[in-house]
Amino acid sequence: MTDMIRNPILPGFNPDPSICRVGDDYYIATSTFEWYPGVQIHHSRDLANWRLVTRPLTTESQLDMRGNPDSCGIWAPCLSYADGLFWLIYTDMKRYEGNFKDGHNYLVTAPSIEGPWSAPIYLNSSGFDPSLFHDEDGRKWLLNLQWDYRQREGGDRFGGILLQQYDAERCCLVGPVHNIFAGTEMKLTEGPHLYRHDGWYHLLVAEGGTGYDHAVTMARSREITGPYDVHPDNPVLTSRGDPENPLQRAGHADLVETPAGETWMVHLCGRPLPGTRRSPRGRETAIQKVEWGADGWLRLAQGGNTPALEVPMPGIEQRLPAEEEAHDFHLGTLPQVFQWLRTPQPERLFSLRDRPGYLRLFGRESVGSWFEQALVARRQDSLHCAAETMLEFEPEGLQQFAGLIAYYNRFKFHYLAVARNDSGDKVLSLISCCDEWPTGNLTTVDTGVVLRPGLPVRLGMDIREGELQFRYAHGGVDWQPVGPVLDASLLSDEGSGRAHGYFTGNFLGIAAHDISGRGTSADFAEFRYRRMVN
Structure with missing residues (x-):
């Protein structure tokens, strides 16, 4: 037994992880951008060893990226499980450069991770990084950032996190759109996920851009529509002040709870070539142990806010890929x-x-x-x-x-x-x-x-x-x-x-x-x- 998980757990261009658990099975969905089929989904039973099981977007009705520029296509999917179905939310980004972003958000569902995956349901085009939150009362809510094309001071066009209810019977968004979180001074607020814990709604977002200032921010509220108070020790995770850390660009995260009640965070990272800021392996997925404190806030189990290359997990043996x-x-x-x-x-x-x-x-x-x-x-x-x-x-x-x-x-x-x-x-x-x-x-x-x-x-x-x-x-x-x-x-x-x-x-x-x-x-x-x- 190695008793350690060594990061990254998904090496080589596996960014923007979204994780969910179904019984004893864990699944991570990652972005695939212009590469077909769309969305990579890996499976694990122990959080350390992962196997690619499917790329679900395989039909022309689900995904057609002909003409999409480089680094467009599938941005930041969100995978969840509720009501006996897997729910996969994704963006097909059609334009990247310039002030405008033309990105369309869709939903597909499946009774099994292997499919069959449904025809897509169009949701909106107001911004990217959509996610679906299944509340305890049975309601479902879509979150995504709002894109602001206007040139503002500082160049930040990330116009806050939007929240709107999704009606699963009518297969459409309903009710008012709420802008629930404007972000912090780190700006570039994106990648939202919502969780319920101990009577609070906890909002997790990525900030600082997906480069070397990337970070994870958390905030909480008693009401789903806010207002949200920022974590007192924010950012919760970042490499921005730790240039020697082998895991750089840490950010864009998601949480999962084990059957034993432990909480883990998967997050984006990059491993640049020694002495450079160039990462041919792209943005990858790492994992950290996190804990809820007595004050109700989430923090890294190892303390501080920088990612660990190795994370203790007693009894685990992490297998290396074939040579x-x-x-x-x-x-x-x-x-x-x-x-x-x-x-x-x-x-x-x-x-x-x-x-x-x-x-x-x-x-x-x-x-x-x-x-x-x-x-x-x-x-x-x-x-x-x-x-x-x-x-x-x-x-x-x-x-x-x-x-x-x-x-x-x-x-x-x-x-x-x-x-x-x-x-x-x-x-x-x-x-x-x-x-x-x-x-x-x-x-x-x-x-x-x-x-x-x-x-x-x-x-x-x-x-x-x-x-x-x-x-x-x-x-x-x-x-x-x-x-x-x-x-x-x-x-x-x-x-x-x-x-x-x-x-x-x-x-x-x-x-x-x-x-x-x-x-x-x-x-x-x-x-x-x-x-x-x-």
């Missing part, structure tokens, strides 16, 4: 670890049936397209890792290319691709975009490696903290490095020419692009992922 994953595509279904971008029509991007034992990608729009891009990838969850694939591909011209990619968004990627050069040779080409927002500078390098027609090629990449090296093997020749050592730290929220501003994490995967529109296919025989350090 290596190997996928050969013989099962006929896409392995659960993979996602694709935006579209509810994956059959236009890939097939596991056209050539059994292979994942066939159909080249679609350009790398970085917000509409239809044939890119299938998994999260990077380790600072030291490797990915490999074997590809059969015969490009017809310079507009077709396919290969192995490290992808954050349209401005930030490194791509080792099989392509054609001006002489008509099949070659390895290195395509990179080092984000200089908002323009982005694309570089394309012919590596000088000429490939033999009709033969497969093995492509690999090795990531060591902030460095990425591609490699290849072909025609009986063992692995050889190709191209220069690349900056892997750019593939992060913060690697964008500004302190932060994107919300996902680096993905490693395979891609095919055909900007001629002919849909030239590429066949991938396998994909391997190896962790060296978590």
